Amino acid sequence: MARKDVLIGLLATPTASAAAPPRAQKGAIGAVSRSIADLKARSVIELDPDLIEAGGLQDRLESDAMDDSALARSIGEYGQQVPVLVRPHPDHDGRYQIVYGRRRVLAMRALGQPVKALVRDLDDRALVLAQGQENTARRDLSFIEKVNFARQLQDAGYDRKVICDALSVDKTLASRMLSVAGRLSPALIEAIGAAPSVGRDRWLALADLVEAGGDAVAAAVGDTSDARFQAVWDHLTAKLDATKPEAGALPRPAPHVPPRVVLADGGAPLAEATLGATTMTLKLRLAQTAGFEDWLLDNLPALLRDWQNGKSDA
DSSP states (O other): OHHHHHHHHHHSOOOSSOOOOOOOOOHHHHHHHHHHHHHHHTOOEEEOGGGEEOOSOOOOSOOOHHHHHHHHHHHHHHOOOSOEEEEEOSSSTTOEEEEEOHHHHHHHHHHTOOEEEEEOOOOHHHHHHHHHHHHHHOTTSOHHHHHHHHHHHHHTTOOHHHHHHHHTOOHHHHHHHHHHHHHSOHHHHHHHOOOTTOOHHHHHHHHHHHHHHOOOGGGOOSSSHHHHHHHHHHHHHHHHHHTSOOTTOOOOOOOOOOOEEEEOTTSOEEEEEEEOSSOEEEEEOHHHHTTHHHHHHHHHHHHHHHHHHHHHHO
């Protein structure tokens, strides 16, 4: 009788309603039960799109109504070919959170049709990793949208390794992404939008312009995100040009501040800090730090916060 029940469970068609989790079993019966659970986890089921809520982090900076309509028409004509990924809602039984496939869920909701979905039991860390890796594989996400995703991961408290794994990038590129995210305000990034034709180098250059000339949210005007990026670029460039000395005028030399050398406990040079008018450049001797540089980058916000709290308590 037990074998018959197992086979019925194996052959049953998956439904949207989740069954109560079975008690842990050992031995052969436990192995069969785990195999059935794995099989169901790989099964595509149909869900009411109204039971699916937002989840994870924001990956897109803007939506394109024409693209969304085109996707809905295509699915309406040919059906949903690729399932979405969801997880059971951590707070509401019978509901789900989207991991990836938001546009497909919206299209199926507009069509009044059930959504084909894979259901995975994912914690928050596994969710953002899955979402980030799916985003990395998609060619339609722009550089700044990936930067914005990295910023959200950092703000949520994830360390540099999770950010690298989620975006499938090395530490160098992750640092550049977070450098852009740290120098461009979220308001400016959202005002400009995805800017799909603008690559990494121009965003890094824009971050330099913002650092020198100040934020320029009000200058982000244009019919497209690419046009808004160019408008901000032109505004900041003109602002900096206006501060340059007139032709023939001798520029005032910047005061020379010698770099400050930091020594390790044994007396070997550890770091060199150069103070400018608005920034400080810190150069670490990587042969002496042995991974400390990664820890410093990950913990810099917390160190600043502790220092500020110490000042307020003094």
